Amino acid sequence: MRALALALCLVSTPAIAADQFDLICTAKKESVRYRIDLAAGEYCAGNCEIVQKIAGVTSGTLTLQDKQRQFPDDDRIWNTINRATGEWYRSESIPSISLYETTEGRCEPATFSGIAPAKTKF
Secondary structure: OHHHHHHHHHHHHHHHHHHEEEEEEEEOOOEEEEEEEOOOOEEEEOOOOOOEEOOEEOOOEEEEEEEOOOOOOOOEEEEEEEOOOOEEEEEEEEHHHOEEEEEEEEEEEEOOOOOOOOOOOO
16 A cells, blocks of 8 residues: 555656756846746745735647736736747837836756745735
8 A cells, every 4th residue: 555655656757847947048138037836726936925926827828917908008928938948038119218228148047946925914
């Protein structure tokens, strides 16, 4: 019985590990470490102060952010990673502060460094 329990744990471990990982994304001017938890549908960046919902996941693309414009002066933020090639594309358009920035780079997987539980007040 004990051997069966151990075998089940070993079989299920890779599936869990694939749902949690870090990505180190590097472009010409910057490097960002994302902590990804697909099972929870959440991610954080850098020192992980803010945990956010993942916008979308398919077998080919991980979309961290996809903020669409509803009006011409609204912000537009898009952050995607190609899961097959590691290509990283982030675009931010924030008209209110005249920010128009595009980042293109590559992401490499790394060991999951964890997402700390939020310290909530309510």
